[in-house]
Amino acid sequence: MRQVKKQHRRNFDVTIRWVPGHSDVFGNEEADREAKKAAEGPHRNSPLQLLPSFLRSGPLPLSISALHQEHRKTLQARWLHSWQRSPRHAHMTTIDPDILNRSFIKLTKSLPRRVTSLLIGLRTGHIPLNRHLHRIKKADTPYCPHCPRITETVHHLLIDCQHYAHARQELTNALGRNASSIQYLLSDQGATQDLVLFVNATERLKATYGEVYIPM
Secondary structure (H helix, E strand, O other): OHHHHHHHOOOOOOOOOOOOOOOOOHHHHHHHHHHHHHOOOHHHOOOHHHOOHHHOOOOOOOOHHHHHHHHHHHHHHHHHHHHHHOOOHHHHHHHOOOHHHOHHHHHHOOOOHHHHHHHHHHHHOOOOOHHHHHHOOOOOOOEOOOOOOOEOOHHHHHHHOHHHHHHHHHHHHHHHHHHHOHHHHHHOHHHHHHHHHHHHHHOOOHHHHOOOOOOO
């Protein structure tokens, strides 16, 4: 605009207005009709002699941007297919149905690293409870140290184990019926503070995570 003003050497005002793309604008409507004709097939192509010289020798080169976009789309589809066939898919989508929409990143973006690590362990089951420790040959038995012949899983620790009934009552007082939902406890931001307090009260994971806390 400065160049135009300099060339004409006079003052002028510029008004910018929004115009709908193809709404009663003759040139746009014509361009739209011609584009639709061309999309019908080669029989709608313009005669070769009417094309600009750089189009007469063949089609335009492929757009680098379009190639990148198609490549990302193909990779995403391939990754989604692999994820849906993964043995972890059913487990993780039960805990967090919105996981593919970066829900875990949103949940943990303001949390200390130790709390994030704790949540990852609880969600994946790769945490120092006897079921996991026995699987990696770090414990003699997969059973809960307080409940004979009952496997010590994340679900058992958070929901069932009567040894932690008092701590669980505090959790229930804070969260109500949601305290018995693994999905809520491990995926909802409203549960994280009380979940951390429960884990601290059990002292079951203290050797690995220490005293976990969330700054207020």
